[in-house]
Amino acid sequence: MKRGNESIKTVFILSGLFQYGHMDIFLFVAIVILFAVALMGNLLLFLLIQLDTRLHTPMYFLLSQLSFMDIMNISTTVPKVATDFLSNSKTITFLGCEIQTFVFIVLGGTEALLLGFMSYDRYAAICYPLHYPLLMSKKICWSMVTCAWTSCSINTLVHTLYVFHLPFCRSRLINHFFCELPSLLPLVCQDTYQYEYTVLLSGLIILLLPFMAILASYACVLTVVFQMSSGKGQTKAISTCSSHLIVASLFYVTALSTYTRPHSLHSPGQDKAVAVFYTIITLLLNPFIYSLRNKEVIGAMRRLLV
Template sequence: MKTDNQSCGAEFILLGLFQFGRMNIVLFLAITVFFLVAVTGNIGLIYLIELDTRLHTPMYSLLRQLSFIDMIYISTTIPKMVANFISNNKTITFVGCEIQTFVFLLLGGTEALLLGFMSYDRYVAICHPLHYPALMSKTICLSLVTSAWASSSFNALMHTLYVFQLPFCSSRLINHFFCEVPSLLPLVCQDTSHYEYTILFSGFVILLIPFLAIIASYARVLTVVYQMSSGRGQKKAVSTCSSHLIVASLFYGTAISTYMRPHSLRNSEQEKVVAVFYSMITPLLNPFIYSLRNKEVLGALKRLMGK
């Protein structure tokens, strides 16, 4: 097949999530509302945690980081998709596609690692409460956040630089609504099977290991919780952990389905639907799951409204 020169002036065409039509306009309006609600919800949670000194703990510091990531995460894909739909211009420049891929991998990887660290925080708080100040000090919390950003930056940079130096075929049609590594590989004019093992390894380290760690942590937490004599303590622990588990299952389940699925089982249309969950739904739900199911956050909100 014929290959195109990957100059900075080259463009890709994003086929998008929807085309013009009555139902697609409804879907477009719904996604626009989702975006505005997600950004507002995450900004509100960040502001609330910053404002209320009672929430200045490692747990809420990690939650604030999560909200910041989600706010930028959803802003990486939806504004471009909305602009393309309104203008009916589905192109994205080569450099723009490269930047979008890097930022999406960076934020997605950081969130995956951060969710794992949040389960460690809950595990220490419930299973080793007397040692919590030492095991989850501000210094350790900062180190965990820094390591998440640094590890994900390296991973995102490695994959972005490699993919965008590959020879792309003359077709630049990306069957997706944003630039993502799995959706770009079908456009490459050379065998990428060896590189896909690298993607699988990255998915194992950044997605699967944290997810398994979360499951192991909460298995231990549930054991300790049901040994508690206090029914109130049981309810509070289960409520906090179940909120985190809901978010984690939705995020990891859909991301693993995309990044760790064999090439022979890939389906572009299915992958677009799955991508909606980890790129849109999760950032939308996170602030509400953590606030509506958390008495401390609700208490801070009531105090703020009272003032």
């Protein structure tokens, strides 16, 4: 595929998540319902944290940022999937594909780093409670969020510009339900073997390192928790940390399976199934895992409804 005027007019064809059988209609309805629930759940959690002053703490500030990212993340892919199914058109413009790839990876990478910062917050609160106000000041919290957005935006911009300047001379069919780097590489007509090492390196830095940091942080946290004399304190600490660990594990494991494998080992069906987890399932579970097991969030919800 040549660059220039031709490339601007060129469209990609997405294979989609559904076809048009009876079972696919059922799955489509299920996905739309999950999307609506995820959107409302994250929006409600975000608004609760913004409106209730009792939740204006570093932990809930980071959680509100997570909810904000999840709202944007799920809105980047699912509406396009639903529109394509209803209109029986699965095309996406070259520019549209480029934008979707950029936005999706920025949000995913930023969330990966944010989850790591959230584990540091729990580590500081439990292991160094006396120094917590200093270690997690408002300035430090904003610095964490800014660092996550900036570093991931720069990294993603480099990858996106590079990939979309490669020659696409094979089929225009993207065997996926949205534009994602691993699904685009098979369409490139030159060898991308060396470039895949840079994708692997980025994946290890943005995904694996924060995940390892989370595991290390919670290993220290558990050591301190089991030394507590208060059973109530142990239960609260374990509940908070376990919620975050569940969310992180679902997100990192599925994302790592996509971004740390060469495209020769990718299976379109498997990639779609795994992508559903980090584009829909984890984003749906996040607000419920954090709110249903959190008395402070439930209390804020009751105060809002009264």
